[in-house]
Amino acid sequence: MKSPFRASIRLRLLLAASLVLTAFFGLTGLSLDKAFRYAAEEALKNKLQSSIYALLAAAVEDGKGRMTLPRNLTDPRFNLPDSGLYAEVSGTQVGYLWHSASSVGRSLDFLQQVGPGQSHFQIYDSKALGKLMTLNFGVVWEDYAGHEIPYVLAVAESLQPHLEQIDAFRNTLFTWLGGVALLLLLVQGWGLSWGLRPLHAVAEELHAIETGRSDRLSGDYPRELKSLTANINSLIRHAQARQQRYRDGLSDLAHSLKTPLAILQGLADRVGYDGTETQHTLTEQVSRMNQIVSHQLKRAAASGRSTWIRALPVKPAVERIARTLDKVYVEKAMLWELDIEDDLGFQGDEGDLMEVLGNLMDNAWKYGRSRVRIGGQGNAQGLELHVEDDGNGIPQRQMAEVLKRGHRMDQHQPGQGIGLTVAHEIISAYGGELRLGQSDLGGTDVTILIANGGHAGDTHPYG
């Protein structure tokens, strides 16, 4: 399966831009988040440190000069139960243990033994109090007797508000970053459309050339596309010129071969029909050579569809041929009617169009009795042409014969077949189809179907 990214530059650029944006905003978000968390944690540590100092400040001496703490402290959060700030002071040597009023009814378990002058921060998941940030601080207190007694002061603050704060920050941060990223993506998408617009313009102009509304790229394109469009234009000109040269070469060849053949034919005719073998052979061979030459030249000249050629209006060509056929078959006084859309176009060579129409219409004039009808319409699928007459029609047996592909013209008896074969060859070169049927006028209905976008070498229904 073809990757969708291979199919669209726009998609590729959008994907790249989205990846860059996502990476940028993701990393930005992470760094901001980390910085904020660090700052919040530092603030919390400072707060705990201050609380330790507050405890020390509040400490008083008992009768022996040992440290003791009052029931209530100045910071009200130590006094309110479940305030989230807890303290404990222990002096194990003297069996002293104090805890703040806020921890009433709970067993505190965050106290650790640390040496004097040492402090230890810890995130601690307490069973009783939930997540805490703790600070244990060791001091030495000298009593009146001059004993140095070690104490540990421990404070703990619930992490809950801290975590909530971080969550709130994150929410805000990522909402904003996401919003900005989305906005940037939209702007990027618009920018891409704007940037790629000249490519669309090229595509549209190429389509116009294909459908024959134009024969070159004429728009004013950005510098990056100029060399491409200039190359396409020169390719088109080159293709047209080459086709013309090819055609001229072929018709010159035809002309130079046909006249000597005509002389030979005349020679054979002049000898008279005396029935000698030489004369018979001469006539026969000249006629064979002629048919082979005509056939091969016509086949070679039937170029097939060229995308680079302006579509030709069909109706005027039909009218021209009809008028000339009226002249050739003047005694028939053929009544012809056209039912062709005015803007019907044939995408191909004018010679091919004239050849197909000429051969089919010549048959109609030749074999029709008094009426001929030519219809044509185009749609998105392609072109459909009908040439109908009121003659006797083609015998069923001959129909298949006529449409056999690669059937050599020199094997044909003169008649409707030759013209049909020529037309069929040309239509095939365009990847089209020629069908024979019965017309409601009574005679043959020759239908030509040429699909849009088909080209030479397409598989053929009669292949």
Next chain:
Amino acid sequence: MRILLVEDEDDLRKPLAERLKAEGYTVDQAADGREGLFLGREYAIDLGIIDIGLPRMSGIELIRALRKEEKGFPVLILTARGNWQDKVEGLEAGADDYLVKPFHIEELLARVNALLRRSVGWSQPVLNCAPVVLDTRTQTVRFEDQPVDLTAYEYKVLEYLMLHAGEVVSKTDLTEHIYDQDWDRDSNVIEVFVRRLRKKLDPDESYKPIETLRGRGYRFVLQRNS
């Protein structure tokens, strides 16, 4: 009947001209377009056979020039390419029929015959003005269904008169359309031919098919039947 034959290839033109003469036509030959135009202007041509690919002036240009000078005689074009674009172009320029090279002389003669008749309103190869019936294909004449033996020139005169049946044909017309350019144009000869024709066709003088209009010429008076 006077035919203008314009073809640059000598090997094709000469035998063609010979054959046409043998068929009883008077032939003016030209090897290029300019010469063809000159002959077309100069002589009373009944039909032109013109090759499309001519030196100095193409067949198409020649036909256009002739038509512009109101030369209305039918023209048969010879084309080597045989493609419809050429045919249509030729016919649009003023030609009346086409023949693709190489062709059989018989085919050419049949087309020439048909074009000549058509140009004067006869659609059939047999000119039937009962009781005179002239077959242009076999060049034979029957009177009351009996064959009439005519010399080549007597036939030519009768054919011309019958083709233009009902019209006045001057002696000059007859001389011009029947004789080669280098013949002595003595109108007395025509009178002799007409007299002989009358005797051979209608010895009893019961039909009097050829009428003399003093100072103007002749008229074939029997009605066309086809």
